[in-house]
Amino acid sequence: MKNKTYYEILGVASHVGSGQIQAAYRFARSLYSGEATPTYGLLTADERDQMLALVEEAYAALSNPNVRRDYDIHLAAQGVRSHAQESAPPHPEPVPPERTRAARVPPAPDLSAAEPPSEPARVPEQVNGSVLKALRESRHLTIDQIAALSKVGSRFLKALEDDRHDALPGRVFARGFLIEYARALRVSDTELVERYLKHWTGK
Amino acid sequence: MRETDLTSEESRRFEVWAFGGGKGGTGKSALAASVGFQLSRLGKRVVLVDADFGGANLHTCLGVAAPARSLLDLVRAGGTVADEYAHATPYPNLRLIGGRVDEGAGGLPVGWAARLSTALRALPVDLVVLDLGAGVGPETVEVMNLADLKVMVSVPEPSSIENVVSLLRSLCLQRLVQRLPSNEVRRRLQAVQSGEAAMRVRSVGDMLREIEAVDPSLLGAARALIEEMAITLVTNQVRDDADRKFGAQTAAVVRRHFGLPMSYAGFVHHDDAVWRTLRRGKMFMVDASRSRAAEDIRRLARNLLQRADQSPVF
Numbered sequence: 462m463k464n465k466t467y468y469e470i471l472g473v474a475s476h477v478g479s480g481q482i483q484a485a486y487r488f489a490r491s492l493y494s495g496e497a498t499p500t501y502g503l504l505t506a507d508e509r510d511q512m513l514a515l516v517e518e519a520y521a522a523l524s525n526p527n528v529r530r531d532y533d534i535h536l537a538a539q540g541v542r543s544h545a546q547e548s549a550p551p552h553p554e555p556v557p558p559e560r561t562r563a564a565r566v567p568p569a570p571d572l573s574a575a576e577p578p579s580e581p582a583r584v585p586e587q588v589n590g591s592v593l594k595a596l597r598e599s600r601h602l603t604i605d606q607i608a609a610l611s612k613v614g615s616r617f618l619k620a621l622e623d624d625r626h627d628a629l630p631g632r633v634f635a636r637g638f639l640i641e642y643a644r645a646l647r648v649s650d651t652e653l654v655e656r657y658l659k660h661w662t663g664k
Numbered sequence: 665m666r667e668t669d670l671t672s673e674e675s676r677r678f679e680v681w682a683f684g685g686g687k688g689g690t691g692k693s694a695l696a697a698s699v700g701f702q703l704s705r706l707g708k709r710v711v712l713v714d715a716d717f718g719g720a721n722l723h724t725c726l727g728v729a730a731p732a733r734s735l736l737d738l739v740r741a742g743g744t745v746a747d748e749y750a751h752a753t754p755y756p757n758l759r760l761i762g763g764r765v766d767e768g769a770g771g772l773p774v775g776w777a778a779r780l781s782t783a784l785r786a787l788p789v790d791l792v793v794l795d796l797g798a799g800v801g802p803e804t805v806e807v808m809n810l811a812d813l814k815v816m817v818s819v820p821e822p823s824s825i826e827n828v829v830s831l832l833r834s835l836c837l838q839r840l841v842q843r844l845p846s847n848e849v850r851r852r853l854q855a856v857q858s859g860e861a862a863m864r865v866r867s868v869g870d871m872l873r874e875i876e877a878v879d880p881s882l883l884g885a886a887r888a889l890i891e892e893m894a895i896t897l898v899t900n901q902v903r904d905d906a907d908r909k910f911g912a913q914t915a916a917v918v919r920r921h922f923g924l925p926m927s928y929a930g931f932v933h934h935d936d937a938v939w940r941t942l943r944r945g946k947m948f949m950v951d952a953s954r955s956r957a958a959e960d961i962r963r964l965a966r967n968l969l970q971r972a973d974q975s976p977v978f
């Protein structure tokens with residue numbers, strides 16, 4: 462069964478602009494925040510709370526251009542797979558929120574096949590935040606320079622270097638950030654991502 | 665736009681519409697009568713049909729007497745010719761197949777629904793508008809499933825939306841049971857229509873999972889059967905801003921959590937002019953034609969004809 466994407470949670474198409482994302486977010490909030498009569502008859506208080514949390518999470522991701530771009534990359538990879546399997550139903554399936562959360566962060570796709578790094582370089586066998594930092598410093602680059610090169614927010618890059626996985630919006634996003642980080646460092650993104658995520662402790 | 669300005673597509677199409685919603689007292693009959701009246705004003709040849717077995721009073725909403733021969737007479741006689749049961753009303757282009765308030769739906773002959781469908785579709789008109797009773801009894805659900813457009817009438821109250829969802833669930837289950845070519849699937853779905861299993865199978869997604877467990881090859885057909893249902897929601901007796909948002913919110917919740925593509929056709933204000941004219945046995949679209957409710961009905965009839973979805977677009 463298909464699971465809900467952030468776009469489906471907000472009830473928008475994936476190509477809409479930020480204004481529509483915001484309008485859809487306000488509408489979705491009004492549905493689940495306890496002000497709307499219809500949800501009383503259909504959802505329990507727990508279900509409403511869980512949906513509200515999902516709506517907030519979806520908006521936090523889609524209202525941030527960098528995070529949204531990485532999420533879109535992930536969805537595109539997912540889309541290719543789901544077409545091949547022809548498993549998507551014609552309409553969004555009603556998925557209980559507790560199932561949605563787990564399913565929304567699936568095993569991350571292998572994006573490296575689509576675009577190999579231009580100049581792969583050696584990546585240490587063990588990669589953690591300190592190794593990332595060491596690689597960056599060996600190339601005389603600051604966090605802000607990596608942010609400018611990768612278009613990933615410096616606070617996320619800092620979180621990766623500090624191994625503060627809970628400060629990142631999720632494993633799938635971390636994978637996207639790491640790919641960009643690897644490309645900025647001109648090292649193999651496949652190896653860097655795989656080795657870093659071996660020690661992943663976040664959600 | 666003048667009232668006679670219909671597009672060629674709107675003028676050409678023959679359709680059966682049904683007004684239901686599960687809950688009593690939401691104004692289904694008054695809405696069906698007034699929308700039917702408005703469509704006749706737009707130049708459509710309309711037959712209103714009172715399918716509220718045991719509670720028929722559509723004639724009262726039109727300000728006419730109960731007809732000598734009713735819809736149940738037609739069905740029990742096994743008839744497939746409905747034209748002679750369609751009585752004239754004081755309004756051009758608008759006729760009524762009525763019911764009597766003292767007759768129940770018991771003793772319907774086998775195959776009555778199919779014959780009724782044939783009879784209604786043979787009527788020399790443009791639109792048949794069915795007014796259904798409250799509840800989710802099998803006869804009510806069966807008649808609603810005959811309709812090309814299913815109009816759910818709700819008032820902005822939690823109990824009303826519960827009834828709408830209950831009716832939607834019954835509509836989907838009955839449609840799947842009747843149309844899917846598998847006895848095993850039929851038995852499984854009939855088992856979840858009531859009892860403990862009913863709690864387990866609430867949404868369309870749940871129903872599809874039940875079907876998949878028995879025969880995955882029927883999943884595509886089942887999805888198509890659900891997807892092709894044209895269902896829209898009307899909010900009646902709207903009083904304030906929160907009520908005005910109710911319809912779009914309800915349609916969104918039904919789409920997102922029940923898995924059914926229900927649209928939202930619009931709302932009608934609560935209006936004392938309606939009950940004042942009904943109390944005098946008059947048609948409010950005529951006697952209170954400038955009332956806010958009458959204006960709402962004119963807009964609603966147009967939206968229904970055009971299948972215009974009033975849900976917010978993001």
